Amino acid sequence: MRITVNVDGVRYDDDVEPRLLLVHYLREHAGRTGTPVGCDTSNCGACTVLLNGTSVKSCSMLAVQADGAEVTTIQGLAATANGTADGGLHPLQRAFHEEHALQCGYCTPGMIMAAADLLKDNPHPTEEEVRDGLEGNLCRCTGYQNIVKAVLKAANQEVKA
Amino acid sequence: MTAIQETGNEVGKARVRKEDARLITGQTNWTDNITLPGLAHIAFLRSPHAHARITSVDAHEARNASGVFAVLTGQDLRDEQGSLPCAWPVSEDMVLPDHPAMAVDTVRYGGEIVAAVVARDRYAAADALELIDVEYEELPPVLDMEEAIKPGTTKIHDQGNKSYTWELANGDLGQAFNDAPVVLERTYRQQRLIPEAMEPRSVVCAPVGDEYTMWSATQIPHILRLMLAMVTGIPEHSLRVIAPDVGGGFGSKLQVTAEEILSLLIARRLGRPVKWTESRSEGNVAVHHGRDQIQRIRIAADADGRIRGLDVNLLADMGAYLMLVTPGVPLLGAFMFNAIYKMDAYRFNCTGVFTTKTPTDAYRGAGRPEATYAIEHVMDDLAAHLGVDPLELRERNWIKHDExxxxxxxxLTYDSGNYEAATARARDLFNYQDLRKEQSERISADSPVRLGIGVSTYTEMCGLAPSRVLGSLSYGAGGWENASVRMLPTGKVEVVTGSSAHGQGHETAWSQIVADQLGVAFEDVKVLHGDTQVSPKGLDTYGSRSLTVGGTAIVLACGKVREKARAIAAHMLEVSVEDLEWTEGRWAVRGDPDQGKTLAEITLAAFAAHDLPDGVEPSLDSDATFDPENFSFPHGTHLCAVDVDTETGKVKIRSYVAVDDIGHVVNPLIVDGQVHGGLAQGIAQALYEEAAYDDSGNLITASLADYLVPSAADLPSFITDRTETPSTGNPLGVKGVGEAGTIASTPAVVNAIIDALRPFGVTDVEMPCTPERVWRAINEAKGGAK
Structure with missing residues (x-):
């Protein structure tokens, strides 16, 4: 099937198999390997991206369902948010770095994308709201404590900005 | 090796990590990201049965499917695949069954590989798997350890279902238990766990002529290369193994896997690069599992609670085969059941048992969490039996700081520790007395939500390991670590380490050590690791060894660089070597510190080599290998408060205090992160996770929908703090922190739950303590139905 997808600001026109998962499309057709695959039951959230600004788990969508959509991955987050090509770091990326909210880093792209969506809906979350809001994203390294801190910190920074 | 070196400005600093730059921007180099021209994709067909004979494999249709390059069966590979390695034959009579990477005639657990498809992409490979027709003759599964070793039970291997019995004893146990005023006997169950590193395993293998490069999501590139050579016969120097960015391991990637061996054999056979990446559901049956023990523990004590003797009998589930260190894992616990306590006599006996389940092996803590759980659980039971506060009972028995x-x-010889200090700090942070008061009030009020307080005063053996000790335990290799330092002409430094990080932050912490050792900027240090061509010598990362052993190797290599630099500096300054002292990161003239040379200046002079002293080579580069003389022994006191709803069985962690003593700290940010993650994994064992099988031997927790890795919503924030009693076994005074949280937290949580329920007569709740199990335990203790 023919699809047109905008991935991190670049338009792609591709013929894809109807069964192709969005995450495999992003990784293997659009070359956006920043989005990893962590499971096959949509539990871990490592593959979370923004689809038209809303977080989705790209392993549980077909590429053809993204036809006509704008997809933002971890590799396009800063540029999309800052409106510049090089982008620097998004406040969430900076906060994850400063608060040591990652260790192996495998869950990090999905965690940051899910957090971006969370802060869009709720710019002033409590700790409990952050914990509940990230329930669909698993991390095996950090025990989540610093992830929660980082999201709260990024929320504060975005308010100040 | 007892002198503690002065630390400079970098060690001890909460540096944010160098690694993060690529990890937070999606530029990470995971194995599954790697693509090569002509790359073929492998998919494995796995046994749907726990135990069966393979009567036929028909791959004809699959071989003819579109885009399929090859289909291979066990019969195709039987003469070249050898047997997967076990490096730890714990006894001379240990049964070590043949373990083909691909099953040839019998499968012994659900998930064992029976065929491989190699195809143009992962979808085509998966499609073709469905075209392979395998006929099985089912055999009875063997799922229960106690049944497995009874006479008459179906044999999993020709040699039977027992692998080994191993015993350690010291002191007169009979005397300790005879006429002891108190003897408690308990049986605890360590459930089977799945490590669940977030990155599924992945392998890429590329042949170039008769040489091979393998990228693998592994913790052990060096051991893997050696084992690939030994298993396949491909010369070691024709193999290069690269661990690129690796997404967590927790022991699960401390393995030489069937998939790695088969990827290499298939790449050789097809003469083209191949990739295999597992799905999570595939990984849950195929990645080695952890824990799974039945622990029988007897403790004898005097009336005042002083421990006289401890008698431990374990059944340890090996699963269907022995993998890299499978048989040795429970034996690491042999040295830890006595924990921080003094006693007169001790016996440890462990029998390794085969079942038709996924093989077990190292999982974060490896033997030590099991031991710590049992001793800390029984200590709480003993305290309750005697009516003594559990912290008081521990104090009566622990080794005092001046001993x-x-x-x-x-x-073992514990070199240092201060259990009093860590416990005092934890009590304060926890508000221990206030919580005990509230607990009594809730009991008096017959509150439906009870408060429980759990204690865990753990120690562990880290820094694996002194090679001589490993040799005495029949382990197949040493425990040293290597490092080299390369000084670049511009004054930058490349540090090559044999440790192989997969989330630990070595690039940051090692840079801090080198910055202090060489007087260079943190930013000027580049750490190289995880590639046998770049880092040719090493024994990799596991067992909280990287800092204590690998970090020390770096310190030693830096010392050699400094000494080489000293001779050149003396020549440059026209003074004698003895006139120089290393101060503030440079060689300076004693008494005239303005006269000095930085390492960058000396390095440039060595590079130019225009005017070097006679006989001095134009290089400062150095290499060092460190073999520790002893383990290190982190310890700490963890206190956990839980609310237990006695009407629903739901457990909520109300507060958790962890005070750890890991010696000197290189980077407190990284240390806190390790503790947080370790706590989460230990709590997960206590409350959530279990690899469960049905009666036919099917793993019923094969996906993350069924195997309950906790999310942020399931865990509390932790209060962490440290006391600092340096290790005397290494120049940094460090002990290791990778496993501490996991070891300590499981008993702290379960002890808290039982503490809340003791007024009902509950003495144990089997892990994981789900609401159903907690509710049933209360109901049963009250005299209701199970």
């Missing part, structure tokens, strides 16, 4: 070094009953 170190202390030779333990299990034969």
């Amino acid at each position: 170190f070094p202390y030779d333990t009953i299990s034969g």
Whole structure:
């Protein structure tokens, strides 16, 4: 099937198999390997991206369902948010770095994308709201404590900005 | 090796990590990201049965499917695949069954590989798997350890279902138990766990002529290369193994896997690069599992609670085969059941048992969480039996801070520790007395939500390991670590380490050590690791060894660089070597510190080599290998408060205090992160996770929908703090922190739950303590139905 997808600001026109998962499309057709695959039951959230600004788990969508959509991955987050090509770091990326909210880093792209969506809906979350809001994203390294801190910190920074 | 070196400005600093730059921007180099021209994709067909004979494999249709390059069966590979390695034959009579990477005639667990498809992409490979027709003759599964070793039970291997019995004993156990005023006997169950590193395993293998490069999501590139050579016969120097960015391991990637061996054999056979990446559901049956023990523990004590003797009998589930260190894992616990306590006699006996389940092997803590759980659980039981506060009982038995070094009953020498200090700090942070008061009030009010307080005063053996000790335990390799330092002409430094990080932050912490050792900027240090061509010598990362052993190797290599630099500096300054002292990161003239040379200046002079002293080579580069003389012994006191809803069985962690003593700290940010993650994994064992099988031997927790890795919503924030009693076994005074949280937290949580329920007569709740199990335990203790 023919699809047109905008991935991190670049338009792609591709013929894809109807069964192709969005995450495999992003990784293997659009070359956006920043989005990893962590499971096959949509539990871990490592593959979370923004689809038209809303977080989705790209392993549980077909590429053809993204036809006509704008997809933002971890590799396009800063540029999309800052409106510049090089982008620097998004406040969430900076906060994850400063608060040591990652260790192996495998869950990090999905965690940051899910957090971006969370802060869009709720710019002033409590700790409990952050914990509940990230329930669909698993991390095996950090025990989540610093992830929660980082999201709260990024929320504060975005308010100040 | 007892002098503690002065630390400079970098060690101890909460540096944010160098690694993060690529990890937070999606530029990470995971194995599954790697693509090569002509790359073929492998998919494995796995046994749907726990135990069966393979009567036929028909791959004809699959071989003819579109885009399929090859289909291979066990019969195709039987003469070249050898047997997967076990490096730890724990006894001379240990049964070590043949373990083909691909099953040839019998499968012994659900998930064992029976065929491989190699195809143009992962979808085509998966499609073709469905075209392979395998006929099985089912055999009875063997799922229960106690049944497995009974006579008449179906044999999983020709040699039977027992792998080994291993015993350690010291002191007169009979005397300790005879006429002891108190003897408690308990049976605890360590459930089977799945490590669940977030990155599924992945392998890429590329042949170039008769040489091979393998990228693998592994913790052990060096051991893997050696084992690939030994298993396949491909010369070691024709193999290069690269661990690129690796997404967590927790022991699960401390393995030489069937998939790695088969990827290499298939790449050789097809003469083209191949990739295999597992799905999570595939990984849950195929990645080695952890824990799974039945622990029988007897403790004898005097009336005042002083421990007289401890008798431990374990059944340890090996699963269907022995993998890299499978049989040795429970034995690491042999030295830890006595924990921080003094006693007169001790016996440890472990029988390794085969079942038709996924093989077990190292999982974060490896033997030590099991031991710590049992001893800390029984100590709480003993305290309750005697009516003594559990912290008070521990204090009556623990090794006092002025008794170190202390030779333990299990034969180790603890070099240092201060259990009093860590416990005092934890009590304060926890508000122990206030919580005890609230607990009494809730009991008096017959509140439906009870408060429980759990204690865990753990120690562990880290820094694996002194090679001589490993040799005495029949382990197949040493425990040293290597490092080299390369000085670049511009004054930048490349540090090559044999440790192989997969989330630990070595690039940051090692840079801090080198910055202090060489007087260079943190930013000027580049750490190289995880590639046998770049880092040719190493024994990799596991067992909280990287800093204590690998970090020390770096310190030693830096010392050699400094000494080489000293001779050149003396020549440059026209003074004698003895006139120079290393101060503030440079060689300076004693008494005239303005006269000095930085390492960058000396390095440039060495590079130019225009005017070097006679006989001095134009290089400062150095290499060092460190073999520790002893383990290190982190310890700490963890206190956990839980609310238990006695009407629903739901457990909520209300507060958790962890005070750890890991010696000197290189980077407190990284240390806190390790503790947080370790706590989460230990709590997960206590409350959530279990690899469960049905009666036919099918793993019923094969996906993350069924295997309950906790999310942020399931865990509390932790209060962490440290006391600092340096290790005397290495120049940094460090002990290791990778496993501490996991070891300590499981008993802290379960002890808290039982503490809340003791008024009902509950003495144990089997892990994981789900609401159903907690509710049933209360109901049963109250005299209701199970």
